[in-house]
Amino acid sequence: MTAEVADPFGPLDPFVHPAFFYRDEQEYLDVTVPFVRDGLAAGEPVAVAVPGKNLALVREALGDDAAAVRLLDMREAGRNPGRIIPGVLRAFADAQPAGRRVRIVGEPVWAGRSAAEYPACAQHEALINAAFRGSTTTILCPYDTRDLPEHVLADAHATHPVVIPEGARTARDSAAYAPGDVVDRYNEPLDPVAHALAFSFDAESLSHARHVAVGEASRLGLTGVKRDDLALAMAELTTNSVVHGGGTGVLRVWSEDGHVVCEVRDAGRLADVLVGRRPVPRDQRGGRGMLLVNLIADLVRVHRGDSGTTVRCWFAL
């Protein structure tokens, strides 16, 4: 476990992280397309990771220039908000030559996000500041004011140090910027689900615990790669409980809204706000369990409590 010595939400410079509020397609393109073109003109690597419909708009507006841009459907690549920093943003930024600014349009929040997903979205937006501070990167985050609720737009002012208001082309400081508060506010309790299969495990029963979880997931209809992924996630989470979380824990498995959900609850404390969101250097031993869970699950929620930690993972049926 890495101890965070410095304030994870300290000064960002030279990282730039504006939220941009748009009312229609024209406003969307008026900001995103010049942002992309200015980057290309400066020889900067550029990626656009936004929902498919908006991706098609940007691709068409860029014409031939689209070939020079990494284009990703955020509904796929960023379905799990916890995957976006390691699997999308840093995966792209870290692959570029050092020292050159990297530009990314990242749109992780859209109207179809579920009530289970949204807290992870807000925490993700806040944690981008911790993950990228001090790096020569610009991440522009569009927000659709037509159909996102008021509280989501308010959260965007708290997770972004600068904002581009509707109809504007330039950014101003956000007076509401308070990313640490957002992380804390969406650290919502994950209360035990009454009808779930529950199993208490320790070091001796780790393997059996995984078999119990996979058996229940199969009974609930999970198959193929998703079931293999659930097995991997449960192995990592239960092993973390044994090694870092007091030696024991309780796993639960149930189905909910077209997903199999599994969780592990233990007495451990997770201090590192970016756990599971950092790419791990190739030569580092260990420390990849939560990263893998974020990469494979369709949604990961974490509750950090005074008396323990709960990690909950969703796998689509």
Add this chain to the structure above:
Amino acid sequence: MSNPFQVPSAEARGPRPGLAVYPLPGRRGVRAAGEVGLTTRAIWEGVLEQAVREGEGVYHLELSDVTFVDVAGAGALAAAAGRLRDGRRFVVRRPPAALRRTLDLLWPDQEGIEVSAS
């Protein structure tokens, strides 16, 4: 299930799965059977350590009877492969899906590991 919050303890669990390792007749390498997880990691790392230290060329890992490898187990294999020099490599035969998946996601393009499905 009268009490929904009742958490069964694991008294009905089977024997703890181990990891058995056998030499491969006629080839450099081992056949393993069981699981690679927290309680068997030391056995697995011992195999890999010996593979790195001894010999040359290809080291075979026959894993068709290994049912699961966790992330740390995959990491130990990647680390061992990273220490191989002069074109040496592991040939991993019929690994469980979990090992393949983890290597693809966390150690793409790791040199020194050749996965064989047959």
